[in-house]
Amino acid sequence: MARREKTSATGTIPGNPRRRFGKGLRVLLPALVIIAWLVGGAIGGPYFGRVGEVSSNDQTTYLPSSSDATQVQKLLGEFRDSDEIPAVVVFSSGAALDETDIAAVSREVSRLPGIPGVGAGVSPGIPSKDGRAVQAFVPVQANADIGSVVDAIGASLRDAAPAGVSVHVTGPAGFTADLIEGFSGIDGILLGAALLAVFIILVCVYRSLLLPLAVLATSLFALCVALLSVWWLAKAGVLMLSGQTQGILFILVIGAATDYSLLYVSRYREELRVSTDKWAASMQAIKKSAEPIAASGGTVIAGLLCLLFSDLKSNSSLGPVASIGIVFAMLSALTLLPALLFVFGRNAFWPRRPKFEPEAVAAEHGVHSTGLWARLARQIRGRPRLIWTVTTAVLLLGVLGATQLNASGVPQSDLVLGASEARDGQKILGEHFPGGTGSPVLVVAPETQLQETANVLLAHDGIKSVSVVTADSPSGSAAVTTQGIQPAGPPGNGAPRPTVVRGDVLLQGTLGAAADTEAAAAVVRGIRTGLDGTVPQALVGGVTATAIDTNDASIHDRNLIIPVVLVVILLILMLLLRSVLAPVLLVLTTVLSFGTALGVAAFFFNNVFDFPGADPAVPLYGFIFLVALGIDYNIFLMTRVREESLRDGTRQGIIRGLVITGGVITSAGLVLAATFSALGVIPILFLVQIAFIVAFGVLLDTLVVRSLLVPALTYDIGRAIWWPSALSRKSKFRTDIDDGAMPDPHARHRG
Structure with a gap:
């Protein structure tokens, strides 16, 4: 009867054209929305296997254009007539290799140009001084499938190697192949692990099958369309993609879309309980969830776009990619x-x-409700100050551990976890040859100051030899000593002429230590200091210089971007909550949570996982995701608290807000933690560390900060939390003044 009266009151009586039009729209609009997403997903789905076409894992492509290493990398092709990536093949044996073995090795190496992707300038086998190893330099074409080429080189040489001789492919091409292999599971293993984790959590939360499938479909279609957009922007050169960025994009979209879906489902279910019309319930659910979802997403986007201030293109490109x-x-x-x-x-x-x-x-949702969250709310109402002070003290203890996090960079050989042929080969290479063989220091200097530049390199104990690139030398370079360029070949030959490009020459310094060690970094920094005083025009590049410039840029980014993110998020919260004090406290609690997560991560990295350190970008990425995503849960909570406070007063609003949002926010936190944990299946040190920090931090935010610290602190402060808005001033609600009687929960009808 009530429903017929409402229908009649609005004029939409049976047979009325407006009613028929409204019913048609209710069918047509959802159908068009579903069809549009199906089309987008069908087009975007196939692009999962094509990301490699528009992505790069070369560190130099992400450095600032002003970096020495970047400028040297751009000039290499002009000096060498190619942009090939060197692989170093090392043959080793427990006993000395005889002339027959060395000849056999050299013969097989000379056949390598027959492998597609291998350049023509393969060096002959070079025996070590101890006679137990031979090395050869093999150029790999940069536009080839480096992983496949490196595998083919190794397979070919192992099949023909003399008995008792082991073969390892290392050097820049070897380590690049390791990275490619490490990222190879992103399209399959990572996505599958993330979706499976989300599905299991959703089934446990809803005890339903259809609803989890609808939420997963929402996440997958969002990812398909996002990937389609990002792929074409990368194809056009607007964005840069790497395996690292791709992995984070997958996880972020699945986690965020599921979180926002959980919030909508919670509102929709609530509306279905007070309405018999599913269209009206849908419209109300959209209306009530749109603001917190938009605020939450906007906060994350604002935080991510702060990465545009980064000097590193790997960081600045992640901002817009993840924002999309x-x-x-x-x-x-x-x-x-x-x-x-x-x-x-x-x-x-x-x-x-x-x-x-x-x-x-x-x-429901009052102080007399039943259930876990109602019981927790009563504890907070009874002892707010004790709860927030104890919680804060425990979190501060965790923050102390953050000082133990070694985020000064890690060697290239440790970027990939697990077995690594390139890492093993580098170790063997260092036992028989100078450790930096295959990854020299590269110096571009004026031809007129070639000798002065060589003298600066030779003055360092960490440099074992210096050569200059030449076009008329069989090996492509000629040795340089303090007496000048040395003749190549038999005595009596003249000194080769160096290759000159616009008045500059390219010198190569062989490092005594492995190129990715701190000792090598110290040598390169010393060379740069020495050249600043004698040949200021010189540019220093190479693998070691690239690592140095990358770490320096990461530290600069971390120190600049973190304060910017805090200010931006603080301003957004002030606009959203119409308050100053509440946003300040929310940001402080989130920063406290981040510090604790970093401290706990440092303990596990150093004492449990025995990691060699962390990239300087790890704390920055952890901060961006934890602060932006951690604020999400505070937004979900506090927007509902403000809505309830406008009706029942601040303290009762806090109680109701906590009880109403407790389940959905906890579920969202579990989902997000699970999706970020899935990054751990990719054997890349950076991603594993980000996975741990963000997953633990999200759980900390969800289960401790948002459940205990924020409600207890805001309840203790009372209506002053909304200062300076009108909500902070004199209230008609007794619960904003003291802890007296609560309003009768039956006094109003919600809906």
């Missing part, structure tokens, strides 16, 4: 999911369909 993912995550949660749930109606929650029970909803 967040945009589609929000759109899918506010369009595709509502359309799917409208079609399914209450059956989406089967077998636990929500019933129409407005009186029961009105009686």
Whole structure:
């Protein structure tokens, strides 16, 4: 009867054209939304296997254009007539190799140019002084499939190697192949692990099958369309992609889209309990969830876009790439999911369909409610100051451990976890040859100052030999000593002429230590200092210089971007909550949570996992994701608290807000932690460390900061938390003044 009266009151009586038009629109609009996302997913899906076409894992491509290492890398092709990447093949044996073995090795090496992707300038085998190893330099074409070429080189040489001789392919090409192999599981293993983890959590949360599938579909379609957009932007040169960026994009979109979906599902279920019309329930759910979802997504996007201030292109490119993912995550949660749930109606929650029970909803979520969150709310109401002070003290203890995090960089050989042929080969190479063989220091200097430049290199004990690139030398370079360029070949030959490009020459210094060690970095820094005083025009590049410039840029980015992110997020929260004090406290609690997560991570990295250190970008990425995503849960909580406070007063609003949002936020936190944990299946040190920091930090935010610290602190402060808005001033609600009687939960009808 009530429903017929409402229909009649609005004029939409049976047979009325407006009613027929409205019913048609209710069918057509969700159908069009679902079809649009299906088309986008069908087009974007195949691009999962094509990311390698537009991505690069070469560190020099991500350095600032002003970096010495970047400028040297750009000039290499002009000096060598190619941009080939050197591989170093090392043959080793427990006993001395005889002339027959060395000849056999050299013969097989000379056949390598027959392998597709191998350049013509393969060096002959070079025996070590101890006679137990031979090395050869093999150029690999940069546009080839480096991983496949390196595998083919190794397989070919092992098949023909003399008995008792082991073969390892190392050098820059070998380590690049390791990285490619490490990232190879992103499209399959990473995505599968993340989706499986999310599905299991959703089934446990909803005890339903259809609803988790709808939420997963929302996440997958968001990812497909985001990847489609990012791929074409990368193809056009607008964005840069790497395996690292791709992995983070996948995880971020799945986690964020699922979180936003959980918030919408919670509102939709609540509306179905106070309305018999699923269209009205959908519209109300969209209306009430749009603001927190938009605020949450906007905060994450704002934090990510702060990465545009980065000197490193790997950081600055992640900002817009991940932001595009967040945009589609929000759109899918506010369009595709509502359309799917409208079609399914209450059956989406089967077998636990929500019933129409407005009186029961009105009686829920108060201080007299039952359940875990109601009991926790009563504890907070009874002892707010004790709870927030003890919680803060425990978190501060964790922050102390952050000083033990070694984030000054890691050797290239340790970037890939697990077995590594390139790492093993470098170790063997260092036992028989200078450790920096195959990864020399590269110096571009004026031809007129060639000797002065060589003298600076030779003055360092860490440099074992110096050569200059030549076009008329069989090996492509000629040795340089303090007496000048040395003749090549038999005595009596003249000294080769160096290759000159626009008045400059290219010198190569062989390092005594492995190129990715601190000892090598100290030598390169010393060379740069020495050249600044004698040949200021000289540019120093190479593998070691690239690592130095990358670490220096990462430290600069970390010190610049973290304060910028804090200011931006603080301003957004002030606009959202119409307050100054609440946003300041929310940001401080999130920073405290981040510090604790970093401290706990440092303990596990150093004492449990025995990691060799961390990249300087690890704390920055951890901060960006934890602060931006951690603020999400505070936004979900505090926007609902403010909504309830406007009706029942601040303290009762805090209690109701905590009880109402407790389940959905905890579920969202578990989902996000699980998705970031999936990054750990990729054997790349950086991603494993980010996975641990973010997953632990999200759980800390969800289970401790948002459940205990923030509610207890805001309850203790009371309505002053909304200062300076009108909500902070004199209130008609007794609960804003003291802990007296709560309003009668049956006094109003929610809906």
